[in-house]
Amino acid sequence: MKKNKHYFGKFFMILSLIFFYLPIVFVVLFSFNSSKSLTAFKGFSLKWYEKIFTSSNMMEALTTTVLVAIVATFVSTIVGTLAAVGLSKSKKIVRDLVLYINDFPIMNPEIVTAIGLMLFFVTLGIERGLGTMMLAHIAFCIPYVILSIMPKIRSLDPNLADAAMDLGASPWQALTKVIVPEIAPGIFSGALIAFTMSFDDFVISYFVTGRGVKNLSIMIYTMSKRVNPTINAVSSLIVAVITAGLIIVNIMPIVKEKSEAKRRKKAEEAGLDPDNIEPDNDGMKKLMAAAIIAVVGVIAIIFHGNGKGEFEGQVLHIYMPGEYLGETTISDFENATGAKVVVDEFDSNEQMYIKVANGDKYDLLIPSDYMVERLMQEERLQPLDQSKLKCWDDILTDCTNLAYDPGNVYSVPYMWGTVGICYDKTKVPIEDLEKDGFGIFNDPKYKNQLYLYDSERDEFMVALKYLGYSMNTDDPEELKEAYEWLLEVAENMGAEIVTDEIIDNMAQGRLPLGLMYSGDATYVLAENEDMGYFMPESGTNIWVDAMVIPENAENTELAYEFINYISSYDAAYGISEYVGYTSPNEEVFDEMSSEGGLFYGLDSYVPRSGNPKDEVFHYNEETRKIISEYWSKVKIAASNAK
Amino acid sequence: MKRFSQLAMPYIVWCVVLLLLPMLLIAFYSVTDDGNGIVSFSLTLRHFTKFFTDPDFLLILWRSLKIAFKTTVICVVLAYPVAYFISSNDDKTRNMLILIITLPTWINMLVRTYAWVGLLSNDGLISRIFSALGIGGGELLYTEGAVLLGMVYNLIPFMILQINTSLCKMDKSLLEAASDLGANGFQTFWRVTFPLSLPGVISGISLVFLPAVSSFFIPKLLGGGKYFLIGNVIENQFITVGEWNFGSAISIIMAAVMMLSMYLVRKIEKVNAQGDRD
Numbered sequence: 001m002k003k004n005k006h007y008f009g010k011f012f013m014i015l016s017l018i019f020f021y022l023p024i025v026f027v028v029l030f031s032f033n034s035s036k037s038l039t040a041f042k043g044f045s046l047k048w049y050e051k052i053f054t055s056s057n058m059m060e061a062l063t064t065t066v067l068v069a070i071v072a073t074f075v076s077t078i079v080g081t082l083a084a085v086g087l088s089k090s091k092k093i094v095r096d097l098v099l100y101i102n103d104f105p106i107m108n109p110e111i112v113t114a115i116g117l118m119l120f121f122v123t124l125g126i127e128r129g130l131g132t133m134m135l136a137h138i139a140f141c142i143p144y145v146i147l148s149i150m151p152k153i154r155s156l157d158p159n160l161a162d163a164a165m166d167l168g169a170s171p172w173q174a175l176t177k178v179i180v181p182e183i184a185p186g187i188f189s190g191a192l193i194a195f196t197m198s199f200d201d202f203v204i205s206y207f208v209t210g211r212g213v214k215n216l217s218i219m220i221y222t223m224s225k226r227v228n229p230t231i232n233a234v235s236s237l238i239v240a241v242i243t244a245g246l247i248i249v250n251i252m253p254i255v256k257e258k259s260e261a262k263r264r265k266k267a268e269e270a271g272l273d274p275d276n277i278e279p280d281n282d283g284m285k286k287l288m289a290a291a292i293i294a295v296v297g298v299i300a301i302i303f304h305g306n307g308k309g310e311f312e313g314q315v316l317h318i319y320m321p322g323e324y325l326g327e328t329t330i331s332d333f334e335n336a337t338g339a340k341v342v343v344d345e346f347d348s349n350e351q352m353y354i355k356v357a358n359g360d361k362y363d364l365l366i367p368s369d370y371m372v373e374r375l376m377q378e379e380r381l382q383p384l385d386q387s388k389l390k391c392w393d394d395i396l397t398d399c400t401n402l403a404y405d406p407g408n409v410y411s412v413p414y415m416w417g418t419v420g421i422c423y424d425k426t427k428v429p430i431e432d433l434e435k436d437g438f439g440i441f442n443d444p445k446y447k448n449q450l451y452l453y454d455s456e457r458d459e460f461m462v463a464l465k466y467l468g469y470s471m472n473t474d475d476p477e478e479l480k481e482a483y484e485w486l487l488e489v490a491e492n493m494g495a496e497i498v499t500d501e502i503i504d505n506m507a508q509g510r511l512p513l514g515l516m517y518s519g520d521a522t523y524v525l526a527e528n529e530d531m532g533y534f535m536p537e538s539g540t541n542i543w544v545d546a547m548v549i550p551e552n553a554e555n556t557e558l559a560y561e562f563i564n565y566i567s568s569y570d571a572a573y574g575i576s577e578y579v580g581y582t583s584p585n586e587e588v589f590d591e592m593s594s595e596g597g598l599f600y601g602l603d604s605y606v607p608r609s610g611n612p613k614d615e616v617f618h619y620n621e622e623t624r625k626i627i628s629e630y631w632s633k634v635k636i637a638a639s640n641a642k
Numbered sequence: 643m644k645r646f647s648q649l650a651m652p653y654i655v656w657c658v659v660l661l662l663l664p665m666l667l668i669a670f671y672s673v674t675d676d677g678n679g680i681v682s683f684s685l686t687l688r689h690f691t692k693f694f695t696d697p698d699f700l701l702i703l704w705r706s707l708k709i710a711f712k713t714t715v716i717c718v719v720l721a722y723p724v725a726y727f728i729s730s731n732d733d734k735t736r737n738m739l740i741l742i743i744t745l746p747t748w749i750n751m752l753v754r755t756y757a758w759v760g761l762l763s764n765d766g767l768i769s770r771i772f773s774a775l776g777i778g779g780g781e782l783l784y785t786e787g788a789v790l791l792g793m794v795y796n797l798i799p800f801m802i803l804q805i806n807t808s809l810c811k812m813d814k815s816l817l818e819a820a821s822d823l824g825a826n827g828f829q830t831f832w833r834v835t836f837p838l839s840l841p842g843v844i845s846g847i848s849l850v851f852l853p854a855v856s857s858f859f860i861p862k863l864l865g866g867g868k869y870f871l872i873g874n875v876i877e878n879q880f881i882t883v884g885e886w887n888f889g890s891a892i893s894i895i896m897a898a899v900m901m902l903s904m905y906l907v908r909k910i911e912k913v914n915a916q917g918d919r920d
Contacts, residue, residue, distance in 0.1 A: 009727030013739070016724050016802075019795070020746050023757030026767070030760060038760035039767070079653055086650025098650065101657045104665060109856030109900070111873055112893050115880055116664030119890070123667060139660040142653070161646065171646070200750030202859070207880070217752050224756055224863060235753040242748045250741065347882070354884045496784065496866050510764065632883055636698040639870035640705070 024239060031232035038227055048233035056331075057343065058219065058234070064130065065215040068205075069198040072137035077191040079138075080145030085179060087146075088153045099150075105140040106147065113140060114207035121208060122358050128210025136208040137198045144197060145190035152186035192249055196242060211360045212317055212342040222322060222345055225500035309338020316341045316558045319352055320366035321545070323500060324415070324581070326574030333565050339558055347499050348455060350628070356380065356550065363553040364562060369404040369544045370457065370617035372411045377619065381410045381548050388560040391567030398609065399544050399584045402616050411546035412563050413584035415575075417518035418542055418607050418614070419458050420535040422525075424512035430534070437536030438466040440513065441489050448494040451502050451514030452638075456631035457617060459486060461541045462515060465613070471541060472618045479623065483630040490638035497635055506531065517543075519581025521604035526580060533604035539613025544584075582607060671890035689891035699875070699892075703899065706872040709786070710854035713793040717801040717850045718843060720794070725805035725842075740806065747799045755792050755863050762788055762864070784866030792860040797853060801846035808842025809835070837915075844911050851907075852900055872896050 030038055034045035052058045087095045105113045117136045121128055160182070164174040180187070202217035209218065216234055223231050322345035330341050344362075346352040349371040356365065357380070367375065375381050391412060392400070399416040400408055421433060421440065428446070436443055441450060441462065452459060461471040463482035473479065489495060496511070503520045505511065507527040516524070521533040547566065549559045565571050572585035577598060582605055583589050592599045599605040608614060672690070674683040693699045728739045746754065761768050762783040769782050782788060812835065820830040858873030872892065879889030 009723065009730065012723045013727050016720070017742065020743065020799070023754060023761060023795070024746060024749065026761055027753065027757045039763060039765045079656070082649040083653030086647050086653070089646040090650055091647075094650075094654070098654055098657055101661050104661045107852075108665075108897065109852060109873075111856050111858060111876055112668065112897055113664070115876070115889065115893060116668050117660070118880070119667040119671060119886070120660070120664040135660065139656075142656070143661075175646075175649075196748050200748070202750060202752045217750055220752055220756065221859065224752075224759075231756060235749075235756065238753055239749050243745065246741075246745060246748060350882045350884065354881065357884075496868050498866065501866065508764075628883060632878060633696075633698060635878075636702055636870055636875070639868055640698055640701045 027232050028236045028239060030229060031236040033229055033232075036227060036229060038229070038232075048229045051230050052233050052237070055230075056334075056340075057214075058230070060342075061214045061216050061219045062237075064133075064213060065199060065217075068130070068134055068137055068215065069195050071134050072141050072198040073191050073195040075138050076141035076145050076194045077187060080142045080190060080194075081149060081180070081183075081187050083142070084146045084149040084153055084183075085175065088150075099146075102143045102146055105143050110203040111207075114204040117204065118207040125359070127359060127361075128208060128213075130213045132208050132210060133205055133213060133215070136204050137201065140201075140204060141194035141197055144193045145187075148190035148193060149183055149186040152183040156182055192245075196245070199238075199242070211319075211362060212344060214344075226323060227504045309336060311558055311561065312338035314339045314555055314558055316364065316555055316562060317344070317362045318342070318364045318366070318562070319344045319346060319356070319360075319362045320364075320414075321346060323503075324366070324545075324575075324579060326571070326576075326578040329566075329571055329574055332571070332574075333562065336565070337558070337561060339561075341562075350456070361552050361554060362550055363555045363559045365548050365550055366414050366545055367548065368457075368617070369402065369546065370619040372546055372548055373404040373617075373619035374621075374624075375548065375550075376405065376410050377621075380551050382551050382553070382556070383409050384412070384549065385560070388564075390564050394567055394569070394586055395584045396586045396589060398607070402544060403618060404544075404616060405546070411548045412567065414545045414547050414566065415519060415579075415581040416542070416544040416584055416607060417582045417604075418535055419461065419515065419517055419540050420521065420533050420604065422506055422514050422516040422521045422604075423532055423534060424509055424530055425532045426530050427512040430532070433534045433536075437538045438462045441495070441515070442485065442493060444492070446513055447492070449512050450493060450495050451506070451511055451516075452489070452495045452497045453502065453515045453517075454497050454499050454635070456627050458515065458541060459631060459634070460627050461617075462486075465536065465538045465540060468538065471539075471615050472620070474620055474623050476626065479626055479630070483634070486630070486634045487637055490634045491641045494641065495638060497638055517581075518604040518607065519579060521580075522582075522599055522602050523580035525602045525604055526599065533602070535603075535608055535611075537611070537613070539611060539615065540608075542607060542614050542616050544616070580605075668890045668893055671887050672894045673891075674887060689888045690895070692888065693892060693895060702870055702875055703872050703895070705869075706855050707899070707903070709790060709793070709869075709871065710851050712790060713797065713854040714847055714851045716790070716794050717798045718846070721798050721801035721805055721846065722843075725802045725809060728802070728806050729809035736806075736810070740803070743799055743802055751796050752859060752863075754796060755860050758788070758792055758795070758864060759783065762791075783864065784868060786865070786869060788864040789861050789869050792864045793854050793857065796860065797850040800849040801843075804846035804849065805839055805842040808839045812838045840911060840914070844907060847907055848904055851903065855900055856896060 029041065031048055032044050032046065033041050034047065035042035052062075083098075087098055090098075114136075117132075117139065118128075121132045126132060156179070160178055161171075161174045164178040165171065169177065200217065201215070202221060205215050206218055206221065209215075214222075216238060220231050220234060316339055318341060320343065324345075325343070330343065333339070334341055346355070349367050352365065352367060353371060353374070356362065356375075357378075365375075372381075389412065392408075395413060399413045405411045421438070423433065427449075428440075432443070432445070433440055440446060441452070460479070460482055463485045464471045464473060464478065467478070467481055467485060469475075469478045469482070498505070498514075500520075502514050502516060503523060506514055506516070507524045509528060509530060516533075518533065521531075524531050525533060547563050549556055553559060566575070567585060569585060569587050572583045572588045573591075575581070576583040576585075576588055576592060580599070583592070591597050593606050594600060673685055673687060675686045675688070724743075728736055728743075731739065760766055763769075764781070764783070766783075772782075816834055816838070817830055820834045825833065855871075856873045856876075857871065858877045861869040861871045861874055873896075876889050876892050876896070879885050879892065883889075
């Protein structure tokens with residue numbers, strides 16, 4: 001009986017170990033995969049690691065993570081220790097109250113702590129960035145330090161400090177020579193918890209961070225939309241650091257014991273009293289020194305200049321959509337100018353707006369047409385100094401002087417295109433598309449077969465166009481009708497509402513239908529020849545993403561330099577080639593789309609002209625509010641439909 | 643004596659400014675209107691009314707509680723045998739096993755959750771094993787099951803630890819007494835061991851249930867934008883919609899619901915304990 005039970009237990013134990021470690025082994029294994037696939041191992045390669053170490057963004061995230069973790073651990077351990085000692089001698093009511101508040105970050109859901117701190121920083125007008133991230137990390141680390149020290153203090157003789165002072169120790173000596181050594185194990189484990197909590201934190205960092213400051217978790221989160229083995233490499237590094245840390249911590253006492261025994265033995269051999277010899281701290285000191293040198297070294301590598309150039313030592317902060325640059329776009333610019341470029345990425349124009357409106361300062365933004373108009377109306381942009389722009393001769397007239405910014409006073413086109421339906425030609429007959437147009441998203445035949453794109457504007461465009469209205473309508477009735485149509489889709493069609501995940505998923509042919517930006521479709525079509533791109537006759541959205549300089553930009557000269565650079569042939573070609581979006585640079589556009597060009601024959605690369613029903617978005621605050629409210633309800637309805 | 647108590651002063655100030663004040667700010671935002679500032683505002687309860695009068699929001703809250711409940715039940719059922727096995731070993735093995743179990747929890751949740759994306763995807767390891775065994779078929783990733791799996795995976799170690807601790811604390815002579823008095827193995831477990839380990843189960847529940855209710859990146863990564871939970875609604879309000887007041891109100895509601903459910907769990911435990919004594 002007993003034996004049987006044991007086997008059962010062992011079996012369960014082994015199963016759970018497989019369960020716990022399988023994903024981790026998997027992550028580490030695929031970080032060495034030579035192909036991009038996350039499911040098939042094609043061969044050994046270190047290229048994803050190389051990518052980390054050659055990408056300045058990654059290295060910076062790594063430094064930020066380590067730096068914040070070290071500072072947070074250091075400060076929270078000291079403050080936490082002092083507070084714990086102090087509280088133990090405080091009046092009971094004070095102690096209980098403080099310990100109660102101290103429990104907030106431990107008991108509260110992380111997201112609540114996170115938004116609390118974010119509201120705090122924003123309300124007080126503190127600029128979010130590295131400083132706020134450190135403050136936040138210290139704030140949630142101290143409670144854990146206190147929590148792990150308190151039990152040790154409770155088990156201490158309350159008269160210990162008095163005894164020390166009676167014997168002539170100063171309070172400081174009593175603290176550092178008597179109390180602290182007694183509670184050292186608690187302090188140590190508190191520091192360890194603080195370090196790993198800080199090193200691993202995502203939720204709180206995500207909400208309190210500001211311009212240009214990202215830790216590894218935030219990097220992983222923003223990259224996780226596309227298949228990207230670099231994430232595996234970063235994750236493996238995190239696994240390695242944490243495992244190494246834990247092993248050191250767990251093995252250290254054993255090693256220490258051994259060396260202690262050795263020392264005693266030696267002392268005895270030399271005929272000395274082993275208790276009277278100062279313990280040997282050299283090893284520890286060396287280790288500390290090595291750690292400090294390593295950190296300083298990494299920081300120095302990160303912050304060293306990028307060679308000589310006109311803008312050496314200057315920094316350009318850009319806020320733009322994710323996955324929207326060529327492979328070497330940024331590094332080429334950095335090499336040419338000597339400046340450093342820090343790119344932050346957003347998922348949606350709305351997300352960008354919230355950050356900018358709450359005080360994050362960027363030198364250059366790349367919003368879409370209607371958002372350019374909104375920023376203009378709210379006077380958040382500066383008119384461009386046309387004498388500094390050398391790009392207008394190279395840019396297609398199709399995407400200049402459009403209604404959102406007549407005369408291009410504020411904006412220079414970055415990319416342009418349409419919105420359409422990406423479909424699997426082997427599964428969706430073109431006749432269905434021609435018959436239904438955007439209505440195909442509500443065709444029961446394709447239930448559970450489609451993606452919607454998580455963009456309120458574009459989804460309302462689909463609905464309004466399908467219903468035969470203008471996508472710029474401000475008629476509440478028409479908007480309501482569109483909303484009801486989308487609600488019907490959400491409730492009946494089992495659609496997945498996604499953002500950039502759609503790209504790799506459609507390239508792999510996971511589902512046969514999806515609403516997509518033409519540029520993403522070009523990438524998908526080039527990857528998978530079964531895929532097609534369709535624009536309904538009822539009209540679609542012609543959009544332009546454009547570069548603008550915010551009113552509070554700090555380095556406008558560099559921003560102009562960047563705009564000119566992006567508009568040049570080389571840079572424009574590099575981006576268009578890599579991301580598949582249509583370049584506004586005339587030469588690049590012609591080359592890519594003409595015979596022999598990279599995207600020759602792909603319907604999605606050449607935006608449609610001549611359909612009078614195609615429109616460009618306008619900004620209207622009232623309709624935005626209505627649409628935004630409606631769209632969040634559609635999304636909720638879609639998820640409730642399951 | 644007095645001098646030492648002054649050591650806590652800086653932290654008391656810190657507590658008030660960085661821990662208490664942010665919570666008060668959430669409460670303040672939740673009952674005010676217009677703008678994200680404290681200079682001009684008007685009091686209102688409309689954010690709460692909006693939440694409670696919209697069946698969609700209530701449904702999401704309900705679904706979040708449901709999935710957290712499922713996660714908790716699965717965690718208890720799976721964690722118990724593992725914890726029981728660990729506690730039945732001698733000290734040295736036990737510490738080793740605990741180290742092995744806790745090691746992955748030190749690695750951040752995002753990384754561990756992302757790991758499942760590759761494993762669960764269409765031609766990934768798990769679905770290959772499934773189809774080789776001739777079961778399943780159909781999608782694994784981007785389903786409710788995937789979200790549930792992600793939650794259990796991330797949270798079950800806490801449950802194991804808590805149950806294990808309470809099992810280890812148990813006075814082993816009670817088991818001998820039970821069997822001396824004629825209880826069989828099952829009776830001993832059900833009437834002695836299990837009730838005595840309940841405090842561990844309860845604290846395990848709070849460590850699993852609460853994070854499961856509020857999680858937002860697990861449903862996002864493994865649910866593929868199909869499984870909106872209350873955490874996602876809050877994130878959405880703050881990051882893309884920009885209705886911070888409404889977002890704060892939802893956070894307050896969520897926190898209140900969590901506190902209430904934990905209160906109920908504790909209450910039930912107390913009633914049970916008293917029932918046993920009677």
